Amino acid sequence: MPRPRTTPPRTVDEHTGRVTALVAPLPVVALPLDDAAGAVLAAPLVARADVPPFANAAMDGYAVRADDVRAAAPGAPVTLRVVADVAAGVAPTGVVGPGEAARIMTGAPVPDGADAVVPVEDTSTGTFAHGPLDPAHVEIRVLHPVRPGRSHVRDRAEDVAAGSTLAAPGTVVTARLVALAASVGLTSLPVHRTPHVTVVSTGSELAAVPGPGQIPDSNSYLLAASARAAGAVVDRRGAVPDTADALAAALDAAASTADLVVTSGGVSAGALDVVRHLLTTHPAASDADVAAVGMQPGKPQVLARWRGVPVIAVPGNPVAAFVSSELFVRPAIDRLRGLPAAARATVTRAAGDSWTSPPGRLQVVPVVHDDAERVTPVRATSGGSGSHRASVLARADALALVPEDVTQVRPGDRVEVVLLD
Amino acid sequence: MPRPRTTPPRTVDEHTGRVTALVAPLPVVALPLDDAAGAVLAAPLVARADVPPFANAAMDGYAVRADDVRAAAPGAPVTLRVVADVAAGVAPTGVVGPGEAARIMTGAPVPDGADAVVPVEDTSTGTFAHGPLDPAHVEIRVLHPVRPGRSHVRDRAEDVAAGSTLAAPGTVVTARLVALAASVGLTSLPVHRTPHVTVVSTGSELAAVPGPGQIPDSNSYLLAASARAAGAVVDRRGAVPDTADALAAALDAAASTADLVVTSGGVSAGALDVVRHLLTTHPAASDADVAAVGMQPGKPQVLARWRGVPVIAVPGNPVAAFVSSELFVRPAIDRLRGLPAAARATVTRAAGDSWTSPPGRLQVVPVVHDDAERVTPVRATSGGSGSHRASVLARADALALVPEDVTQVRPGDRVEVVLLD
Numbered sequence: 001m002p003r004p005r006t007t008p009p010r011t012v013d014e015h016t017g018r019v020t021a022l023v024a025p026l027p028v029v030a031l032p033l034d035d036a037a038g039a040v041l042a043a044p045l046v047a048r049a050d051v052p053p054f055a056n057a058a059m060d061g062y063a064v065r066a067d068d069v070r071a072a073a074p075g076a077p078v079t080l081r082v083v084a085d086v087a088a089g090v091a092p093t094g095v096v097g098p099g100e101a102a103r104i105m106t107g108a109p110v111p112d113g114a115d116a117v118v119p120v121e122d123t124s125t126g127t128f129a130h131g132p133l134d135p136a137h138v139e140i141r142v143l144h145p146v147r148p149g150r151s152h153v154r155d156r157a158e159d160v161a162a163g164s165t166l167a168a169p170g171t172v173v174t175a176r177l178v179a180l181a182a183s184v185g186l187t188s189l190p191v192h193r194t195p196h197v198t199v200v201s202t203g204s205e206l207a208a209v210p211g212p213g214q215i216p217d218s219n220s221y222l223l224a225a226s227a228r229a230a231g232a233v234v235d236r237r238g239a240v241p242d243t244a245d246a247l248a249a250a251l252d253a254a255a256s257t258a259d260l261v262v263t264s265g266g267v268s269a270g271a272l273d274v275v276r277h278l279l280t281t282h283p284a285a286s287d288a289d290v291a292a293v294g295m296q297p298g299k300p301q302v303l304a305r306w307r308g309v310p311v312i313a314v315p316g317n318p319v320a321a322f323v324s325s326e327l328f329v330r331p332a333i334d335r336l337r338g339l340p341a342a343a344r345a346t347v348t349r350a351a352g353d354s355w356t357s358p359p360g361r362l363q364v365v366p367v368v369h370d371d372a373e374r375v376t377p378v379r380a381t382s383g384g385s386g387s388h389r390a391s392v393l394a395r396a397d398a399l400a401l402v403p404e405d406v407t408q409v410r411p412g413d414r415v416e417v418v419l420l421d
Numbered sequence: 422m423p424r425p426r427t428t429p430p431r432t433v434d435e436h437t438g439r440v441t442a443l444v445a446p447l448p449v450v451a452l453p454l455d456d457a458a459g460a461v462l463a464a465p466l467v468a469r470a471d472v473p474p475f476a477n478a479a480m481d482g483y484a485v486r487a488d489d490v491r492a493a494a495p496g497a498p499v500t501l502r503v504v505a506d507v508a509a510g511v512a513p514t515g516v517v518g519p520g521e522a523a524r525i526m527t528g529a530p531v532p533d534g535a536d537a538v539v540p541v542e543d544t545s546t547g548t549f550a551h552g553p554l555d556p557a558h559v560e561i562r563v564l565h566p567v568r569p570g571r572s573h574v575r576d577r578a579e580d581v582a583a584g585s586t587l588a589a590p591g592t593v594v595t596a597r598l599v600a601l602a603a604s605v606g607l608t609s610l611p612v613h614r615t616p617h618v619t620v621v622s623t624g625s626e627l628a629a630v631p632g633p634g635q636i637p638d639s640n641s642y643l644l645a646a647s648a649r650a651a652g653a654v655v656d657r658r659g660a661v662p663d664t665a666d667a668l669a670a671a672l673d674a675a676a677s678t679a680d681l682v683v684t685s686g687g688v689s690a691g692a693l694d695v696v697r698h699l700l701t702t703h704p705a706a707s708d709a710d711v712a713a714v715g716m717q718p719g720k721p722q723v724l725a726r727w728r729g730v731p732v733i734a735v736p737g738n739p740v741a742a743f744v745s746s747e748l749f750v751r752p753a754i755d756r757l758r759g760l761p762a763a764a765r766a767t768v769t770r771a772a773g774d775s776w777t778s779p780p781g782r783l784q785v786v787p788v789v790h791d792d793a794e795r796v797t798p799v800r801a802t803s804g805g806s807g808s809h810r811a812s813v814l815a816r817a818d819a820l821a822l823v824p825e826d827v828t829q830v831r832p833g834d835r836v837e838v839v840l841l842d
Contacts, residue, residue, distance in 0.1 A: 034657060037646040051811060053636055056626075060689075089625030089662065091633030107626045107737075109634045127690060159810045166815065174842050175646030179739065180815040182639035187629075204510030205477075205528045208608075212512030213530045215474055218603035225458040225596030236455060241510065268481075269548060316528075318600065389580045390472060394587065394601040421595050 009292045011404070012327060012362045015301060018289060019328045022303055022310040025338040026193040026259060033182055036173045038231060039191035040338035045167040045177070049185030050157035055110045057086075058152045060128055062101040062140055063114035066151065069142045077124065077141035086111060101140060103128075110153050117152035118142050160184055170340040192338030197232040198254035199224045202247060202265040202275055203316055206239030218390055219264040219321050223314075226325045227262065229421060230333040242266060242274045248282060255284075255309040259336055262329055265316030267300045275313045279304040285311075294404060295362045298324045318390045323364040326399060326418060346401065346416045352376040354410045357402040366396030367417060375400055375417055396420060430713045432825070433748060433783045436722060439710060440749045443724055443731040444681060446759040447614040454603055457594045459652060460612035461759040466588040466598070470606030471578035476531045478507075479573045481549055483522040483561055484535035487572065490563045498545065498562035507532060522561060524549075531574055538573035539563050581605055591761045613759030618653040619675035620645045623668060623686040623696055624737060627660030639811055640685040640742050644735075647746045648683065650842060651754040663687060663695045669703060676705075676730040680757055683750055686737030688721045696734045700725040706732075715825060716783045719745045739811045744785040747820060747839060767822065767837045773797040775831045778823040787817030788838060796821055796838055817841060 010018075028042040057063065064080060072078040084102035086092050086109065096102050096113035104110065104117060120128055124141035146152070160166065166184065167177060173189060181189055199220050206217040217239035224236035235257065240250045247266075254261045266275030267290075279302055280288040289303040297320035302313035312332060314324035327344075335341070352374030357363040367375040377400070378392045398417040402409055409415060431439075449463040478484065485501060493499040505523035507513050507530065517523050517534035525531065525538060541549055545562035567573070581587065587605065588598060594610060602610055620641050627638035638660035645657035656678065661671045668687075675682045687696030688711075700723055701709045710724040718741035723734035733753060735745035748765075756762070773795030778784040788796040798821070799813045819838040823830055830836060 033642050034645065037649060049637070051636075053631065054634070056636075087625060087663075089627070089635050107624065107636070159812050166812065172842075174815070175643055175650055176743065176811075176814040176817070176841070178646045179639040179643035179743075180811045182637050182642045183739075183811040185637055203528065204508060206510070210474065213475070214510050215472075215477075215528070216470070216603050216606055218600040221454055221603045222596055222600035224455065225599045228458060229596055242508075318604075322597065322600075390597075390601045390604040391580050391587065393597040394595070396597070420597070421593075 009294050012293060012295050015291055015293045016328060016331055018291070018303055019312060019332050020335045020341065022287075022305075022312070023260060023332050023335050026195060026336050028190050029193045030188040031191050032188050033178050033186070036181075036189040036191055037175055037178050039173050039189070039194065041167055041169050041171045041173060041189065042192050042338055043169055043190040044165045045171070045181060045186075045189065047160045047162050047164045047166060047184035050162050051160040051183050052154050052156060052158065055156050056154050057104045057106055057108050057110060057117045058154050059117055059119045060106050061104060061117045061119040061152065062123060062142070063096055063104045063110050064101045064116055064118050064142065064146070065096060065098060065114060066116040066146045068098060069116075069118060069145050072142040072145045074143045077143050079139055079141050082138055082140060084111060101142075115151065115153070116146040118144070118146055119152060170338060172339070192336070195232040195259045195333055195336035196235070196257060197227045197260045197262060197333065198235045198237060198258035199227065200237045200247075200250050200254060200261065200263045201239045201316070202242060202263055203239055204241040204243075208238050219316060219318060222318060222322055222393075223262050223264060223325055223329070226322070227329060227333060230330045231337050232260075232333050244274055244278050244282070247274055247278050248284065251278075251284070251306040251311070255307040258309055260329075260332060261306060261309055261311045262325075263311065263313045264321045267302045267313050267315055269300075276300075276302050279306070279311065279313060294360055295323070295327075295364060296358050298327070298364065299361070301328070319366065319393060322393050323399065327364070344418060346418055348414050349373065349375045349398070349400075349417050351400075351409050351411055351413045351415050354408070356408055357406055359407050360404050362404055363400075363402035365400040365402065366392050367398050367400045368395060369397055374411075375415060430715050433714060433716050436712055436714045437749060437752055439712070439724055440733060440753050441756045441762065443708075443726075443733070444753050444756050447616060447680060447757050449611050450614045451609040452612050453609050454599050454607070457602075457610040457612060458596055458599050460594050460610070460615065462588055462590050462592045462594060462610065463613050463759055464590055464611040465586045466592070466602060466607075466610065468581045468583050468585045468587060468605035471583050472581040472604050473575050473577060473579065476577050477575050478525045478527055478529050478531060478538045479575050480538055480540045481527050482525060482538045482540040482573065483544060483563070484517055484525045484531050485522045485537055485539050485563065485567070486517060486519060486535060487537040487567045489519060490537075490539060490566050493563045493566045495564045498564050500560055500562050503559055503561060505532060522563075536572065536574070537567040539565070539567055540573060591759065593760070613757070616653040616680045616754055616757035617656070617678060618648045618681045618683060618754065619656045619658060619679035620648065621658045621668075621671050621675060621682065621684045622660045622737070623663060623684055624660055625662040625664075629659055640737060640739060643739060643743055643814075644683050644685060644746055644750070647743070648750060648754060651751045652758050653681075653754050665695055665699050665703070668695050668699050669705065672699075672705070672727040672732070676728040679730055681750075681753055682727060682730055682732045683746075684732065684734045685742045688723045688734050688736055690721075697721075697723050700727070700732065700734060715781055716744070716748075716785060717779050719748070719785065720782070722749070740787065740814055743814050744820065748785070765839060767839055769835050770794065770796045770819070770821075770838050772821075772830050772832055772834045772836050775829070777829055778827055780828050781825050783825055784821075784823035786821040786823065787813050788819050788821045789816060790818055795832075796836060
């Protein structure tokens with residue numbers, strides 16, 4: 001059987017472009033505010049109501065007519081008659097006329113006629129006791145005028161006017177944005193639906209409970225938890241053996257529910273690399289894109305659709321699978337969620353050690369920060385190449401990205417790194 | 422009625438210590454690997470199995486006896502008889518004797534007798550075609566010796582030996598740690614139970630659907646979504662009116678299910694500050710701690726227990742509520758989750774503007790980064806103090822912490838900030 005045609009080598013950025021072109025932002029749903037945090041706005045957030053919806057007291061005190069207390073001073077207090085007690089949450093009744101005041105609590109609506117609040121500590125009352133208005137206090141003496149520009153009244157719409165646009169599509173909904181939405185009268189937010197991702201790991205050597213010659217499946221956990229951390233709802237399928245029938249059945253099941261399928265393993269040119277074989281030959285597969293990506297690890301990558309559903313097929317080496325997840329699967333999930341395309345978030349660090357990097361390939365190295373915030377490749381716990389080792393990943397706290405034209409990193413060199421959770 | 426006794430002013434760090442002393446790490450549960458990411462290890466992660474569990478091929482090729490191919494060269498190939506075809510996932514049968522080889526796939530167990538793998542590209546085969554062993558290939562010619570130290574065999578326990586400790590209690594379970602746990606034979610992880618937090622906002626002026634004089638409840642959304650982001654399962658209760666009976670009923674309901682109750686509003690010395698009143702006088706309340714914390718905003722804080730369940734009562738001003746959530750509620754949730762006490766995660770930024778700060782109080786200012794990564798306080802959209810404005814919070818991307826002894830921040834000054842999600 002002829003080997004499937006391989007496209008020419010491509011850069012990581014080119015392949016990322018192919019990956020994100022494979023998916024599109026998911027449809028818009030109205031999520032209740034309690035469920036909206038973490039989702040991505042699909043439409044502008046527009047205020048439905050004014051904030052505040054009415055003029056209200058910014059402090060506990062007395063609602064007055066500022067003119068009445070213009071000359072107030074400790075030695076020359078102005079006496080006002082208390083005609084009302086306005087609690088928060090009730091509509092005020094009556095009007096504050098000249099020489100009158102209304103006791104008012106923070107947040108309570110300022111009654112008609114009043115245009116300022118005198119804080120309780122600027123009156124003869126001093127402080128309010130706990131409980132409703134004491135009938136003895138039918139008069140108060142105001143000891144200080146209301147200062148110009150400090151009326152202690154929050155005007156209607158002072159913070160937000162109904163109809164204002166408060167956030168743009170593509171904004172991630174934070175706790176603070178949920179609260180703002182609630183305060184402007186919204187009970188749900190228009191966001192992109194949460195992506196559903198199915199993860200399938202392949203390999204006849206993999207098993208949940210390994211028999212002779214088998215090893216535990218760990219890649220499906222790695223890819224599933226990474227996709228969850230990226231904001232997807234994930235269906236983790238157990239490992240599938242390296243047979244076309246078993247994989248086709250798994251992909252059929254996945255395609256019936258998933259927005260994106262991620263597989264690991266079987267993408268090289270090996271005799272049993274069934275993922276690559278199936279995605280390039282099976283009638284249910286389309287748009288197969290077999291790539292040699294200029295990166296280490298993670299060179300063999302396959303993209304395709306299975307019954308129309310996007311499939312990202314990454315290598316089975318755990319480090320390569322994780323690197324592929326960070327560089328390719330995460331941007332795909334971001335796009336499904338409705339996030340605008342963004343440059344990879346990296347920070348710059350000094351190298352704490354020297355290491356070599358292959359020419360012409362982006363080297364992605366699990367590294368760990370030392371006490372001086374320098375990064376050093378995670379060493380395997382014993383001899384041999386660490387590129388396939390699960391323990392290496394768990395001890396890393398970042399991925400260093402060594403560019404294609406760098407073949408030697410020396411201590412102190414500046415290195416771009418992606419911080420891990 | 423006498424005002425409840427207020428303890429002397431205390432620092433933010435002192436109050437944080439009181440808050441974390443109010444809670445204790447939750448009991449240990451065994452969470453299936455699929456649900457464990459994000460939880461905190463309650464016991465050391467110890468490998469149950471070796472990784473790899475058996476010696477296996479690191480490349481597709483032929484399992485050989487290294488001695489046989491010591492002299493192999495392209496001009497003087499060594500011919501070996503292929504006696505077996507070892508696929509991944511099957512227990513090898515038979516032995517590789519002198520002059521013999523076994524075709525082997527990456528990950529497949531190295532058969533007895535063999536001690537090295539010759540990659541397929543170092544043999545006359547060149548590459549493997551897709552499919553099982555071609556019966557025509559009963560002999561191969563090896564063109565290169567197996568280099569010392571590059572046997573292409575992953576030895577048993579080379580990465581992890583059964584019994585090794587791989588992570589300490591207090592470690593947050595990442596996707597990579599889940600994968601490592603799977604690879605060392607674990608199916609669940611001992612972690613602290615997820616905290617259940619109930620959020621209650623108080624204020625007769627608050628309503629889900631505001632009537633006259635009422636405003637939408639936004640604090641409960643703010644505190645609930647923040648607690649969820651901190652890793653809690655949250656029960657958000659609608660706003661409770663400022664009456665002792667209503668609040669006591671809400672606290673009773675909360676205490677029956679929650680590990681921690683967070684309330685907003687009603688903690689000042691105002692006439693209707695029912696939270697403070699209830700937590701300091703009701704028989705169901707204990708350990709009441711009414712504090713004036715040296716911070717702006719967020720000075721009035723109350724801690725207590727309600728029927729034994731910890732309660733953190735924060736002010737109702739939205740910015741103060743959020744600041745309190747970040748500085749006090751989050752460390753409490755961290756402790757419930759089993760995280761070790763950690764210094765607040767801050768970064769240093771240059772101020773992009775000048776502003777004043779009160780002496781003797783830690784000022785916590787919602788700020789936004791400019792294009793030069795400098796931070797500037799978020800201005801309210803119109804005049805007046807911004808300290809109570811929901812819109813200010815939503816536009817901030819960090820909280821600047823201005824120390825107690827600083828009264829003036831000038832452009833270019835270094836400022837510690839907490840980055841927001």
